[in-house]
Amino acid sequence: MNQPDFIPVNEPLLDGNEKKYLTECIDTGWISSEGPFIKQFEEKFSAQVRRKHGIAVCNGTAALDAAIEALGVGPGDEVIMPTFTIISCIGQIVRSGAKPVLVDSDPVTWNMDISQIEAKITAHTKAIMVVHIFGLPVDIDPVLNIARRHGLKVLEDAAQMHGQIYKGQPCGSFGDISTFSFYPNKHITTGEGGMIVTNDDQLAEDCRSLRNLCFQPHKRFVHERLGWNLRMTNMQAALGVAQLERLDEFVARKRRMGTRYTQLLKGLRGLQLPLPRTDYAENIYWVYGLVLDESVGLDAEEAMKRLAAKGVGTRPFFYPMHQQPVLRKMGLFESVALPVAERLYKQGFYIPSGMALTDDQAQRVAEAVRGVLA
Numbered sequence: 001m002n003q004p005d006f007i008p009v010n011e012p013l014l015d016g017n018e019k020k021y022l023t024e025c026i027d028t029g030w031i032s033s034e035g036p037f038i039k040q041f042e043e044k045f046s047a048q049v050r051r052k053h054g055i056a057v058c059n060g061t062a063a064l065d066a067a068i069e070a071l072g073v074g075p076g077d078e079v080i081m082p083t084f085t086i087i088s089c090i091g092q093i094v095r096s097g098a099k100p101v102l103v104d105s106d107p108v109t110w111n112m113d114i115s116q117i118e119a120k121i122t123a124h125t126k127a128i129m130v131v132h133i134f135g136l137p138v139d140i141d142p143v144l145n146i147a148r149r150h151g152l153k154v155l156e157d158a159a160q161m162h163g164q165i166y167k168g169q170p171c172g173s174f175g176d177i178s179t180f181s182f183y184p185n186k187h188i189t190t191g192e193g194g195m196i197v198t199n200d201d202q203l204a205e206d207c208r209s210l211r212n213l214c215f216q217p218h219k220r221f222v223h224e225r226l227g228w229n230l231r232m233t234n235m236q237a238a239l240g241v242a243q244l245e246r247l248d249e250f251v252a253r254k255r256r257m258g259t260r261y262t263q264l265l266k267g268l269r270g271l272q273l274p275l276p277r278t279d280y281a282e283n284i285y286w287v288y289g290l291v292l293d294e295s296v297g298l299d300a301e302e303a304m305k306r307l308a309a310k311g312v313g314t315r316p317f318f319y320p321m322h323q324q325p326v327l328r329k330m331g332l333f334e335s336v337a338l339p340v341a342e343r344l345y346k347q348g349f350y351i352p353s354g355m356a357l358t359d360d361q362a363q364r365v366a367e368a369v370r371g372v373l374a
């Protein structure tokens, strides 16, 4: 697979202060979650998204788990969320005994179709989970309005949105609680890592406690609540501080990549490209997705196979939550059909979109896509 000129779907850029700060961790012996980079990263990151609190955790899934638990989601509650997302979003909702209520996708932006939300609200609805997909934010103002009118909490998964702005405000600043991931394919990475941000003092305190096994300050080994060990290490935070210094540069790189792909692929028949902008945001192209029209005679799986043969790495789109075998086996979503997301999975995939992608590689990827579609 890894022939020398194979273009991987993602490669991070680690050529700033990453090595210097990591060396500092080793030289000082601060490698656990007690080190000074944790606080620095939490403060700098939360300031960047204009939030009062930042709680660093070991990955983006853990951030979602803790956020769901902190919001008090449990048996009898319902949480409205998109079906077209990563499994991370639904895990703790299901484990807590609450019921996920799914919304289909918008066929143009690929984000959750916000016009379907209000009809799904019942007396049991506790929260709306918003997940910004692939680089364009959800049109979140109307969602916040619905939540306010119905007294619902909003959890914002901004894992793909570092540096993205919605109507002048940073993504990650909208939910009662918002979460990020720093997996290596995100705009900034710590290898593995995540962050919870909020303005709510109580939610922040709960998340800090849940992250740290709910140890109590005075009676350390006496527990009133079950938490997890979700702590981030000082070494991860050191990478995070170095990466955050370059966020503007990284967002600009991704926008350049997206614009370039669009120029190179525009006009190809039967190929839907990401929207460069909407009236509320400009795409930051977390990944550059493609959706094949059925008239092309290829589905995503076949196209990805042919691209691999041409040395181009790809990834499929998300498999909708309502079709997940693990959830169907639990008796969930038995009669649910959400056709837009089902089609996105069948016809959609993304091409190499990593931070280290070169112009020359983008050109070769575009040529390969043209070749496959010809």
Ligand SMILES: *Cc1c(COP(=O)(O)O)cnc(C)c1O
Pocket: 059, 060, 061, 062, 085, 086, 088, 089, 131, 132, 157, 158, 159, 160, 180, 181, 182, 183, 192, 193, 194
């Ligand atoms: C990456 C991602 C996550 C999970 O983050 P991990 O750090 O991989 O656990 C959650 N939600 C979304 C939308 C993501 O893109």
